[in-house]
Structure formats: structure tokens, C-alpha cells
Amino acid sequence: xxxxxxxxxxxxxxxxxxxxxxxxxxxxxxxxxxxxxxxxxxxxxxxxxxxxxxxxxxxxxxxxxxxxxxxxxxxxxxxxxxxxxxxxxxxxxxxxxxxxxxxxxxxxxxxxxxxx
Amino acid sequence: xxxxxxxxxxxxxxxxxxxxxxxxxxxxxxxxxxxxxxxxxxxxxxxxxxxxxxxxxxxxxxxxxxxxxxxxxxxxxxxxxxxxxxxxxxxxxxxxxxxxxxxxxxxxxxxxxxxxxxxxxxxxxxxxxxxxxxxxxxxxxxxxxxxxxxxxxxxxxxxxxxxxxxxxxxxxxxxxxxxxxxxxxxxxxxxxxxxxxxxxxxxxxxxxxxxxxxxxxxxxxxxxxxxxxxxxxxxxxxxxxxxxxxxxxxxxxxxxxxxxxxxxxxxxxxxxxxxxxxxxxxxxxxxxxxxxxxxxxxxxxxxxxxxxxxxxxxxxxxxxxxxxxxxxxxxxxxxxxxxxxxxxxxxxxxxxxxxxxxxxxxxxxxxxxxxxxxxxxxxxxxxxxxxxxxxxxxxxxxxxxxxxxxxxxxxxxxxxxxxxxxxxxxxxxxxxxxxxxxxxxxxxxxxxxxxxxxxxxxxx
Numbered sequence: 001x002x003x004x005x006x007x008x009x010x011x012x013x014x015x016x017x018x019x020x021x022x023x024x025x026x027x028x029x030x031x032x033x034x035x036x037x038x039x040x041x042x043x044x045x046x047x048x049x050x051x052x053x054x055x056x057x058x059x060x061x062x063x064x065x066x067x068x069x070x071x072x073x074x075x076x077x078x079x080x081x082x083x084x085x086x087x088x089x090x091x092x093x094x095x096x097x098x099x100x101x102x103x104x105x106x107x108x109x110x111x112x113x114x115x116x
Numbered sequence: 117x118x119x120x121x122x123x124x125x126x127x128x129x130x131x132x133x134x135x136x137x138x139x140x141x142x143x144x145x146x147x148x149x150x151x152x153x154x155x156x157x158x159x160x161x162x163x164x165x166x167x168x169x170x171x172x173x174x175x176x177x178x179x180x181x182x183x184x185x186x187x188x189x190x191x192x193x194x195x196x197x198x199x200x201x202x203x204x205x206x207x208x209x210x211x212x213x214x215x216x217x218x219x220x221x222x223x224x225x226x227x228x229x230x231x232x233x234x235x236x237x238x239x240x241x242x243x244x245x246x247x248x249x250x251x252x253x254x255x256x257x258x259x260x261x262x263x264x265x266x267x268x269x270x271x272x273x274x275x276x277x278x279x280x281x282x283x284x285x286x287x288x289x290x291x292x293x294x295x296x297x298x299x300x301x302x303x304x305x306x307x308x309x310x311x312x313x314x315x316x317x318x319x320x321x322x323x324x325x326x327x328x329x330x331x332x333x334x335x336x337x338x339x340x341x342x343x344x345x346x347x348x349x350x351x352x353x354x355x356x357x358x359x360x361x362x363x364x365x366x367x368x369x370x371x372x373x374x375x376x377x378x379x380x381x382x383x384x385x386x387x388x389x390x391x392x393x394x395x396x397x398x399x400x401x402x403x404x405x406x407x408x409x410x411x412x413x414x415x416x417x418x419x420x421x422x423x424x425x426x427x428x429x430x431x432x433x434x435x436x437x438x439x440x441x442x443x444x445x446x447x448x449x450x451x452x453x454x455x456x457x458x459x460x461x462x463x464x465x466x467x468x469x470x471x472x473x474x475x476x477x478x479x480x481x482x483x484x485x486x487x488x489x490x491x492x493x494x495x496x497x498x499x500x501x502x503x504x505x506x507x508x509x510x511x512x513x514x515x516x517x518x519x520x521x522x523x524x525x526x527x528x529x530x531x532x533x534x535x536x537x538x539x540x541x542x543x544x545x546x547x548x549x550x551x552x553x554x555x556x557x558x559x560x561x562x563x564x565x566x567x568x569x570x571x572x573x574x575x576x
Contacts, residue, residue, distance in 0.1 A: 027450070034423060034453040036446055037439045046447060052509045053451055057412040060467050063474055070469030071476060073314040073344065074525030074550075075301045080343040094207035098434035109432050 020054040022047050119144035120270045121573070124179060124327035127273050131177035138178025138222065139165050141273075145180045145224055149271045152576045157246045158256075158266035160185055161193045162225035174220025175334065181216065182227040182266045182275035186259075187318065188307040189213050189223055196309045197262075198231035198442060199242035200435045210307020211342065212318045212335045213276060219334045224272045228262030231442040233278055233311050234422070235259050236286055236514050239505040240444040247501070248290060249574040250540055254498040257287030263321045264291040269576060274322045274331060278308055280315045281414050282493075282518025285530040288321055289493035289543025292532045292572060294560065295321045296328050297518075299550045300525035301346035303332075304339030310425040312418035313344070315522050324570060325531065325560035329353040332553060348551050356554060361562045362396030364555075367486035371407035372517055377495045384534035384542040385492045391566050392490070392559070402485055404478035409471050410520035415512055416455050416468035417523075423452030447508060476524045479549070488555055489547040491517055493530040497540035521547050529556045532569035541569075 022030075027047045031038045038046070092105055101108035119141050122130065130136055142165045153159055159182065168178055183189050185197040188206035195201045209217070217223065230240035238246045238261035246261045248254040249269040256265040260277030264287035267275050277284045279297035288295025296319050303318050310316060320331045336350045368389060373382050393399050426449050431437045441449075455464035482489060494517060504511045521528040526547055533544040544563075548556045564570050 022454075030450045030453050030457070033457060034449045035427070035438060036441070036449065038446070042443075042446070045443075046450065049447060049508050050450055050454070053415060053447075053512070054454065056509055056512075057416050057464070057468075060409060060412045060416065060464075060471050063406065063409060063471055065467070065470040065474070068470040068473050070466055071472045072469055074476065075344055075346060077301075077344065077346070082340055090207055095433075097207060098204055100431055100436070107432050 020051050020058070022051045022054070118270075120148045122273065123323045124273050124330055125324070127179050128175070128177055128330075131179070138168070141178065142180045142222060142224065145272050148269070149224070152269050153271060155247065155252050155576060156249050156265050156269050156271070157244065158182070158227055158262045158269065158271055159225040160195065160197065160228050160243055160262070163192065163223055166222065168217065168220060168222045176216070176220035179221050179273045180224040181221045182224055182263055182272045183213055184229050184260050184263050184275070184277045185226045186229060186233050186278055186309040187213055187276055188309070189226070192223060193226050195226065195242070196232050197229040197241045197243065198445065199440050200429055202242070202436070204434055206307075208307065210318065211304035211339045213307065215334050216276065216331070227260070227266055227275055230259035230261070231445050232309055232426075233259040233280060233283055234444045234448050236282065236511055237499075237505065238262060239501065240442055242442050245501055248498045249576055250292065251498065251538070254500050254540070255290065257290035257498060259283040260295075260321060261287045264288055264293055264295065267291070267293045267321045267323060268574060270573065274320050274327055276318065277321050278316060278318050279522070280311050280317070281418065281522045282515045284319045284321060285493050285518050285528060285543070285545060286515070288530040290498040290541060292541035292569065292574070293321050293323060294325055294328055294529065294531055294570065295319070296332065296529040296553065296556065297521065297527060298332065298336070298553050299346070299527045301344055302348070302527070302551065302553065303335045304342040304345045306339055306341040312421040313425060314421060315414075315418055325529075325557050325564055326357060328529070329357050329557045351554055353554055353557055356558050357561050359558055360395060361392055361559050364397045364488065364559060365486040366392060366397050366399045367402035367482055367489045368399065369402050369404045369407065369482065369489055369491060371404055372491035376516065377492055378497070380536040381492045381494070381496065381542050385490065385544045388533045388544045388563065389490055392563060395562055395566060400486065402482050402489070404482055404520070406471065406474045406478050407520055410475050410523045411512065411516050413468045413472050413475060413523050414515070414519045415451070416464050417472065419448040419452035420455050420465050421452065422448045423456060444508070472523055475520055479524045479526055483549045487548070488559055491545045491547065493517060493543035493545040497536050497538070497542060517545065526550055527553045527556055529560055531560045531563060533563070533567070534569055
């Protein structure tokens, strides 16, 4: 399992070592994943800007980190629980206050399976 | 001295002695705002005076504060400085805002920032940039630029801000005010519009180090509403505040003084080290060899966390449609989405997280040799509006000296330490070990006592 993982990491590192120039198609794909509707002008504007940033961060490949553990958060805290005690929370009125559309105390959204 | 020019300490003393009322102080700040804010544009909205029923017996006695737009303030406009939350009125207050109002502070208004705190100049605000009171053709810094400008222009006594990669320290440095980024987890993030959840810290911009100490005492502490807030006990920040720096070991990390830093800035900070030396500190050179990777760690991990945090804006429970996000918001969401996507996660996010460990270890090693580090806060003084906004990477590179402390979660403070030949403020940065804000405030206070930079005011 570990050897397989090392090969995959190695492969993606090789990909990352080539100059990053995002194509317009790739930018469209990222925008779709991020649920952003971009105009053609925006895609043209962002592609080189994003590429430049991604090229810069490749400097992270310089230091060798074979045995370094990743740090995702600096506190070291784990499994912070609270007691199972009921306490006051937002009222329905407060919770609905900022919604663009509500109906009879519910948030109104688009149909989840529209188009299927 | 006009009431709005007072420090927090002076305001508290004056209110307690009955020299003036909370309403008079508020009105003085509000008229100052009416006088200068057309030029400075620190505030997005201002409030009318509302008596804080807690003012009477409280510590802060009714002092007016600005609140950065990304901190929720109950029932008041808190737009995140973004068009998408233009009409948003939070149903709760951020914990730190709540603590301050319960301690007697009164909200003067919502200060401008880069949208959702993504930026270093306020040029990414959905409502136009703020201006540096020292030269209104220049940026006040960011993302807490409105807060810094408001304090520098004496429009309020202090202002609340947030610092994820330098967003309190850099504008403090550009505007000649004091800005502390506390240890990650020292103050609750509840009610902050989340940017990089493992980096965000709320804090304040003030006129003096003592003012910061007074406010940190109120804001710090574990919060059941923020599971990442620390159980570390809150010390008495005033106890050793005036103890001086005799015997304090100060390290100057050589990586923070390289050719990217302007000569005037580097010289001002070196002169500051001589001031502290003369007061009995011990100054040595140290090295943090992974400093050059910290910015890349930041600009992989923070956009990644941003892309997750921004997914809550769905135009259902609050806010408008996602297409009205500002450009910088869209850019960072996309960088993060890419870095976390299948096939790239290991090369970008995981690798950055490993290099983060190396940056943290650099600080651990340094703090075995010295008590605090002294560096410039920013490589240059305030840049012109429009100078960097078309080149996102250039804008990111402006964070190079503040970002390492954010990556490690250690506390760091910016304090005024001089002016360049164009009359623009220069800030020094003191960085300390986790939860040693007391040491930073002690050193900052000692430096202020020996200098007068922090007393200078812009001409508006």
C-alpha cells in the first residue's frame, strides 16, 4: 500500500514539475467544481493569473520531506466535545431573516434533482 | 487634545473620573468621521450613539470602536466588505465583539476591508478601497485597512480586525498604529467570516501597546462555540507590561533582512534594535532557513481552506448569487479547488502541510536561542493605489514577512518605528512563542517609552 502511494505521489510531482499553464478548459473545469459561473472574459483573465500563482508555489518541491508529518492545524487539540445539554439557539425567525426566499418557515431552494 | 485623539487608557481614565461622558466621546469620534472619512473611507457604515447599558460599571466605560466588516455584529450591517453580503444582518455577534460590548465598548461602525479579508490593500473590497491617512493616494494596507486607517485618523479609539497572513500587522505598519496577531486559538473565531480556518485570528488595532493589552485581556479565552480555541489560561497582560527589556534575548533573523526589503525599512528596524539594546536587551543574529517557503505554504493552504469555507455562500440561507463574488474571491476559491482536486492534493496541499511543519520547527529552534524575534513588518512602506492590484502574485509577495508567523500560529505584533523619506510609516514586528503575547507587549511598551513614532499623527 505504501509503495503504491509513493509511486502516485511521485507521478503527481513529475506532473507538477512541468511549467503550469492552465488551459481555458482546465479553468472552466475548476470553476464548475467550485460552482462558479464565469464569463469568457473572466476565464481569459484568470487563466494566466492562476497559472502564475501555481507556478510560484512549486518552490515547495525544493525541501525534502520524506519523513515529515504534515501539520493541518497548530493547536494539537483533538476531539473537543461538549456535554449533550440542550441550550437556547437561534429562533426560527432569526434563522430565516437573511434568506432570499422563504415559505411557511422554510428556506426555499432550487429543486435538487432538476434536470435529471 | 480633542476627545477622539485620546488613547484607550486615557479614555477609560477620563470616563471614570467624569471628565466627559461616553456620549461626548462617541460624538467626538463621529464628527471626526464626518470631517475626514470622505477622504479616508475607513467606514462602510456608521451608527448613531446608542447607550450601552453596561457602560456604567464596565471596564471600557462606553468607548467607541470600529468593527471590521468580516466580524458579525448582531443586527448591524456586517457585509464582509463583499457585495454578496451587502444586505446581511447577522443574528448573532462574533464572540470577541460580544466580549467587547459586554465590557462596555460601543460600535461606531463597520470598517472597510478587502472582501472576506482576501487581500493586502482594501482594493479588493466590494465597495472601493480605503485610503492611507498619511498619503491618500496610497493604500492603508489590508485586509484590515479600514480599521487601521480609522484608528490612525482618530476616527475611533480602537478597531477590531482579523489577521490570517498579516491582515492586522501590515495595515498597522502602513498606518502607524499598533497591531497584534495573537496566537492561533487565543481568541475565539466564532462569528468571524471564515477564511483560512487554521490561520484566522481576530485582534485589535490600537494607538498604543497598553491599549492592546487592555483589550486582549477582555477578548482572550476559550469559547465553547469555537472548538479550536485554546484552553491555555489567560495571563494578566498588564502585570509585567512595564517591566522593560533588561535581559530580554532578541533575535534578528537574517532571512527577514534580505534584498527584497527596502533599505530604509531595514535601517529603521536595525535602529530599533539599538534602542532596545540600549535598554538592556541582548541582540543576536539567528536564522530561520525555511522562511522562503512560508509564503508558498500559505498560498496553497489558505486558498484550499477558503475554497471549503466559501461553499457556504449558496444564496439560500443568506447572501446573493455566487457570480457577484469579487475577483480576488473567485481567484482564491479556484486556486484552492485546484490544489485539493483529485490528482493534485498530494503535490500541493499535502506537500504544503509538510513544509508547514518545517516552518514551525524553525520557530521552535529559534525560541530555544532567543525570547523574541525582531523583524520589519513589511518589505516596503505603503504602495500606491492601483500599483499592485492587477498583478495578484505581486500583491501576495507583499505578505512575505508576516505570513511565517501565521503559518506557525505564533503571536506577532507590529509597532511604529519610524518614517521613510516620503513621510510614510515603517513598522517593526516582534514575534514570540505560542501564548507569549505578554512578552511582545512588554517589549513593545518599552520601545514606545523610548521613542515617539507612535505619537505622530497624519495631517488630513
